[in-house]
Amino acid sequence: MATRSDLLQGTLDLIVLRILSLGPRHGYAIAQRINQISEESFQVNQGSLYPALLRLEQRGWVKSSWGTTDTGREAKFFELTRSGRKQLAVETENWERVKGAIGRLLEATE
Amino acid sequence: MRTLWTRLRGFLFARRLDRDLERQIESHIALHVEDLVRGGMSPQEARRQAAREFGNATSIREVYRETRSLPLLETLLLDVRYAARTLLRRPGFTALALAALSLSIGLSTALFSIVHGVLLRSLPYPDQDRLMTVWQTDPKKGGARDEVAIGNFLDWRLRQRSFEGLAIAEPFSHELSGDGEPEAIRSWIVSEGFFEVMGTPPLLGRWFTAEDYRAGSPLEGYYPGAARVVIISHGLWQRRFGGDPNLIGKQLQLRGRPMTIVGVMPPEFQFPAKRELWSPRLPQPQDRDSRAATYMTVTGRLKPGITREQARQDMARIAAELEAEHPRTNQGVGVRLIPIADYLTDGVRPVLWILFGAASLLLVAACANVGGLLLARGVERRHELAVRSAIGGSTRRLVRQLLTETGLLALAGGLGGVAIAYGALRLLMFLPPSQVPRIEYVGLSGAVLLFCCAVTALTALACGLAPALRMVRVDLADALKSSSRALAAAPARQRGRQVLVAAQVALAMVLLTGAALLARSLATLLAVDPGFRPERILSLEVHVYARARTPQERIAYFRQTLDRLSRTPGVVSAAAVSAFPFHDNAIDIETAVQVVGAPELPVHQRPTARITTATPAYFELMRIPLRDGRTFGDADALETERVAIVNEAMARRFFDARGALGQRVVTGTGGAPRTIVGVVGNTLRKGLSEPPQPELYVPHAQSGTGSMTCVVRTAADPWGLVPAIKEAIWSVKGGQPFSKIATAEQLMSTTHSERRFHLALIALFAGMAVMLATVGLFGLVSYAANQRRGEMGLRMALGASGLNVLGLVVREALSLAGLGVALGLVGALVAGNLIRAMLFGVTPYDPASLAGAPALLLLIAIAASAAPALRAARVDLMRALRAE
Numbered sequence: 001m002a003t004r005s006d007l008l009q010g011t012l013d014l015i016v017l018r019i020l021s022l023g024p025r026h027g028y029a030i031a032q033r034i035n036q037i038s039e040e041s042f043q044v045n046q047g048s049l050y051p052a053l054l055r056l057e058q059r060g061w062v063k064s065s066w067g068t069t070d071t072g073r074e075a076k077f078f079e080l081t082r083s084g085r086k087q088l089a090v091e092t093e094n095w096e097r098v099k100g101a102i103g104r105l106l107e108a109t110e
Numbered sequence: 111m112r113t114l115w116t117r118l119r120g121f122l123f124a125r126r127l128d129r130d131l132e133r134q135i136e137s138h139i140a141l142h143v144e145d146l147v148r149g150g151m152s153p154q155e156a157r158r159q160a161a162r163e164f165g166n167a168t169s170i171r172e173v174y175r176e177t178r179s180l181p182l183l184e185t186l187l188l189d190v191r192y193a194a195r196t197l198l199r200r201p202g203f204t205a206l207a208l209a210a211l212s213l214s215i216g217l218s219t220a221l222f223s224i225v226h227g228v229l230l231r232s233l234p235y236p237d238q239d240r241l242m243t244v245w246q247t248d249p250k251k252g253g254a255r256d257e258v259a260i261g262n263f264l265d266w267r268l269r270q271r272s273f274e275g276l277a278i279a280e281p282f283s284h285e286l287s288g289d290g291e292p293e294a295i296r297s298w299i300v301s302e303g304f305f306e307v308m309g310t311p312p313l314l315g316r317w318f319t320a321e322d323y324r325a326g327s328p329l330e331g332y333y334p335g336a337a338r339v340v341i342i343s344h345g346l347w348q349r350r351f352g353g354d355p356n357l358i359g360k361q362l363q364l365r366g367r368p369m370t371i372v373g374v375m376p377p378e379f380q381f382p383a384k385r386e387l388w389s390p391r392l393p394q395p396q397d398r399d400s401r402a403a404t405y406m407t408v409t410g411r412l413k414p415g416i417t418r419e420q421a422r423q424d425m426a427r428i429a430a431e432l433e434a435e436h437p438r439t440n441q442g443v444g445v446r447l448i449p450i451a452d453y454l455t456d457g458v459r460p461v462l463w464i465l466f467g468a469a470s471l472l473l474v475a476a477c478a479n480v481g482g483l484l485l486a487r488g489v490e491r492r493h494e495l496a497v498r499s500a501i502g503g504s505t506r507r508l509v510r511q512l513l514t515e516t517g518l519l520a521l522a523g524g525l526g527g528v529a530i531a532y533g534a535l536r537l538l539m540f541l542p543p544s545q546v547p548r549i550e551y552v553g554l555s556g557a558v559l560l561f562c563c564a565v566t567a568l569t570a571l572a573c574g575l576a577p578a579l580r581m582v583r584v585d586l587a588d589a590l591k592s593s594s595r596a597l598a599a600a601p602a603r604q605r606g607r608q609v610l611v612a613a614q615v616a617l618a619m620v621l622l623t624g625a626a627l628l629a630r631s632l633a634t635l636l637a638v639d640p641g642f643r644p645e646r647i648l649s650l651e652v653h654v655y656a657r658a659r660t661p662q663e664r665i666a667y668f669r670q671t672l673d674r675l676s677r678t679p680g681v682v683s684a685a686a687v688s689a690f691p692f693h694d695n696a697i698d699i700e701t702a703v704q705v706v707g708a709p710e711l712p713v714h715q716r717p718t719a720r721i722t723t724a725t726p727a728y729f730e731l732m733r734i735p736l737r738d739g740r741t742f743g744d745a746d747a748l749e750t751e752r753v754a755i756v757n758e759a760m761a762r763r764f765f766d767a768r769g770a771l772g773q774r775v776v777t778g779t780g781g782a783p784r785t786i787v788g789v790v791g792n793t794l795r796k797g798l799s800e801p802p803q804p805e806l807y808v809p810h811a812q813s814g815t816g817s818m819t820c821v822v823r824t825a826a827d828p829w830g831l832v833p834a835i836k837e838a839i840w841s842v843k844g845g846q847p848f849s850k851i852a853t854a855e856q857l858m859s860t861t862h863s864e865r866r867f868h869l870a871l872i873a874l875f876a877g878m879a880v881m882l883a884t885v886g887l888f889g890l891v892s893y894a895a896n897q898r899r900g901e902m903g904l905r906m907a908l909g910a911s912g913l914n915v916l917g918l919v920v921r922e923a924l925s926l927a928g929l930g931v932a933l934g935l936v937g938a939l940v941a942g943n944l945i946r947a948m949l950f951g952v953t954p955y956d957p958a959s960l961a962g963a964p965a966l967l968l969l970i971a972i973a974a975s976a977a978p979a980l981r982a983a984r985v986d987l988m989r990a991l992r993a994e
C-alpha cells in the first residue's frame with residue numbers, strides 16, 4: 001500500500017496542478033478529469049486525492065473555498081495560486097527531463 | 111517552514127479540518143452518485159459504486175490526518191492518552207509492573223549516586239595519580255599498613271629520590287575559646303610542604319610559609335602545635351564564622367593563645383581525613399629518635415615520570431637500610447605505597463561496585479519480567495491489535511503504540527525511581543557515616559538524574575520492543591480467528607523464561623535467608639545485657655590538662671564540677687570516668703598486672719587488664735552491681751591507702767577460687783601496690799558481641815586523670831538539660847571546652863550501626879528480589895494460562911472441575927518456585943558461610959531462617975498464580991472452545 005502511493009505521489013501532484021491550471025475545480029471534478037485523461041490506464045483511488053490536495057494547499061500551491069456546483073450541491077473548490085503556477089512550470093520541466101532521459105535509456109537498451 | 115506553520119495550525123484546528131474532510135467526502139460521493147444516476151443507474155447501485163471507487167475512507171482519513179498536522183506530536187498525544195487508558199483499565203498489571211520498575215530504577219539510581227559521589231567524582235588534588243600515601247608495614251602488628259613513626263619519616267624524606275616532596279600530618283586537638291562557646295576542634299598539624307605536596311589551592315588566603323615554621327614562642331613551651339598560624343576548613347569557616355569573607359588575618363584564641371587565620375580550604379579538601387583545622391607541626395628535638403610511636407599520615411607527590419613501582423623499590427631500599435641501622439625498632443618494618451584515590455575509598459570500592467552490579471542485574475531482571483508481563487497481556491490483546499491492523503493501522507504505528515505504553519510505564523517507573531532513590535539516600539544519611547568516605551557528596555546531582563533518565567529510556571526499549579515486535583508480527587488472519595496458537599512461543603524460548611524465573615526465585619531465597627540470619631543476629635545482640643542501664647544517661651568529654659597542671663588541681667576540678675552538676679535541677683546524679691562504655695575513641699588503657707605474692711613475671715609476660723579511672727558515684731549511677739566489698743568513697747584520696755575495684759571477669763581470671771578482696775596488685779611497670787576493696791559486675795565496653803574483659807578500676811582521687819568523661823543521669827529526657835549542664839561546667843572554670851555530648855543509648859546504638867546497615871542493605875535487596883520473582887512468576891504463569899485457555903475449556907467440557915483447572919495453573923507456578931527454592935537453598939548455605947563473621951548467636955544453618963524463606967516464596971508463588979488461575983477456571987466454556 002505504501003509503495004503504491006509513494007510511486008504516485010509526485011505524479012499525482014503534477015497531474016492535479018495541471019488540471020487546476022485550467023481553472024478552479026472541486027475534488028470530484030478533478031477525479032473525473034483524471035479518469036478521463038488517463039483513459040483508465042491507471043487507477044486512482046479517488047479518496048487519496050484529498051490528502052494530496054491538502055498537501056498542495058499546505059505548500060501554498062493551491063487555495064480552496066467552499067462553493068456550490070451547477071447542480072446546486074456544496075463542494076470545496078480548489079484553484080492554483082501564483083506559486084502553484086510556478087511550481088507547475090518547474091515540475092513540468094522536471095517531468096520532461098525525466099521522460100527524455102528514460103526514453104533515451106530505453107532506446108539505448110534496445 | 112510554511113508547511114510547519116500550516117501543519118501546526120492543522121494540529122491546533124484539527125477538529126475543524128477533520129469536519130472539513132467529512133464534508134468533502136460527502137460532497138464527493140453525492141456528486142458521483144448524481145452523475146451515475148443521471149447516466150441511468152439506480153440510486154442504490156450508484157451509491158455502492160461511488161463508495162467503491164472512492165476507496166477505503168478510514169485509511170484516507172488516517173493519511174489525511176497524518177498529512178494535515180504534526181503527525182508525530184498528534185499521534186503521540188493520542189498514543190499517550192490511549193496508553194494511559196489501557197494501563198488504567200488493568201490496575202493490577204500496571205501496579206505490578208510499576209512497582210518492579212520503580213524499585214529497580216530507584217535502587218540502581220541510588221547506588222549510582224553513591225558510586226558517583228564516592229568513586230567517580232574527581233578529587234580536589236591536581237595530578238592526583240602522582241599523589242601517594244606512604245605507610246609502614248610490620249608483620250608483627252599483623253596489619254596491612256600502619257601509620258608512620260616520625261623518626262622513620264625524617265630518614266625517608268632525607269634519602270628518597272622518587273618524590274618531589276614528602277609530608278606528614280599528625281592528628282591534634284585545638285581548644286578554641288574566645289567568642290562563642292569554647293570547643294575542642296579536631297585538627298591536623300602538618301609538616302612544612304604539606305600543602306605544596308597536596309597541591310589544592312586555598313579558597314581564601316594562603317598556604318603555610320617557611321616563616322610560619324619558625325614562629326613558635328619559647329615562652330609558651332616548645333611543643334609540636336605551638337605555631338602561630340592556622341588554616342581552617344570550609345566547614346569551620348561556615349559554622350563558626352558564618353562564612354565571613356574578611357576572616358583572613360583575624361585572630362583566634364586557641365589553647366589560650368592568639369593564632370592567626372591565614373587561609374580557608376575549599377569544602378572538598380579533607381585530608382588525611384575530615385577535620386576542621388590545619389596548623390604547622392614544629393620539629394621537635396626528640397623526633398629523630400622516635401621510631402616506635404606510629405601515628406603520622408605520610409603523603410608524597412611522585413616526580414614526573416617516576417612510576418609507583420620505581421618509588422616502591424626506592425622506599426624498600428631505605429626501609430632495608432633503616433632495618434640494619436635500627437634493628438631494635440625497625441626489624442621487619444617495610445614500606446607500602448597506596449595511591450591517594452585508593453586510600454580515600456579504601457575498602458568501599460569493591461563493595462560499591464558489587465552492589466551497583468547487583469542493582470543493575472536486578473534492573474535487567476525487572477525489564478525481563480515486565481517484558482514477560484507485557485507479552486502475557488499481548489495474548490489477551492491480540493484480538494484488539496488484529497482489528498486495529500485490519501482497519502488500517504500500519505505496523506509501525508502499532509509498534510509505536512505499544513512502545514508508548516511501555517514508555518509511559520517506564521516514565522512513571524523512572525519518576526517513582528527518583529522518589530525511591532531520594533528516600534533511600536535520605537535513609538542512608540541517617541545511618542552512621544561509618545566507613546564510607548565523602549558520603550556527603552552523595553546526592554541526586556545532575557549526573558545522577560541524567561543516569562536515571564538514560565536508564566529509564568533503556569528500560570522502556572528493553573522491556574517494550576521485543577514484546578511489541580512479537581505481538582504485531584502475528585499472522586493477522588489467524589489472530590482474528592482468535593486462535594490461541596497465534597502467539598505461542600517457541601518452546602525453547604519458554605524454557606529460557608522459566609530458567610530466568612527460577613533463577614530469580616533462587617536469588618530471592620539466598621537474599622531472604624541472609625536477611626533473616628542478620629536480623630536474628632541483631633535481635634540476639636540487642637538482647638545482650640551490657641552490664642549497666644543506659645537509660646537517661648548523658649556523657650560528655652572534658653579535658654583539663656591545659657588548665658589544671660597538677661593531679662591535685664585536676665582532682666579538685668572534677669570534684670567541684672561533679673558537685674555543681676549533681677546540684678543542677680533535673681540531674682539525679684553525676685560522676686566521671688576515664689573511658690565510658692561504647693565511646694568510639696574512649697581511651698582504653700591496657701596495663702600489665704602482677705598480683706603481689708604470685709610468682710613474679712617479667713613485665714611483658716604479665717597478663718593485662720583494662721584500667722579505668724572512676725569517681726565514687728560512677729557505679730551507682732550506671733547501676734553496675736556491687737558483688738563484694740565496697741565501691742570508692744570520699745575517704746579514698748592521694749594520701750590514703752591505694753585501692754582498686756575489679757570486675758568479675760578480672761576476679762575470675764586473676765584470683766579464680768580465692769576471693770579477690772584484700773588482694774594486692776601492681777599495675778604497669780611498677781609503683782606501689784593497690785589493695786582490691788570491691789568486686790563489681792562486668793560491663794561491655796566495645797560492642798555487645800564481644801565477651802567482657804578483665805577490668806581494674808582506680809579512684810580518680812588517687813590518679814588525677816585530666817581527660818575524663820562526665821556522666822549524668824537525669825530524671826527526664828537528658829537532651830533538655832544540655833544548656834543547664836554547660837552552665838554548670840562553665841561555672842567552675844569559664845571557657846572550659848568539652849566535646850562529644852551523647853547519650854549512652856546513642857553510643858550503644860552506634861556500635862551496632864554497621865550491623866544494622868548491612869541488615870538494611872541486604873533486606874532492601876531481598877525485598878527487591880522477592881518483588882521481582884513475584885512479577886516474574888505472575889508474568890510467566892498468566893502467559894501460559896492464557897495460551898492454554900482452549901485446553902482448559904476442553905478439560906472442563908470433559909468434566910474437569912474449576913478446581914482441577916485452578917490446581918493445574920497453580921501447580922505450574924509451584925513447580926517453578928520449588929525448583930528456585932531448591933537451588934536457592936544450596937546458595938543460601940554457601941552464602942551463610944560467607945557471612946559467618948557477621949553472624950552473632952546463630953549458625954549459617956539456623957533452621958528458622960532456612961525454613962522461613964522457602965515458606966514465604968512458595969506462598970508468594972501461590973499468590974502470584976492465583977489471579978491467572980482463577981481466570982482460567984472461570985473461563986467461559988463455549989467461548990474458549992469456539993476460539994480453538
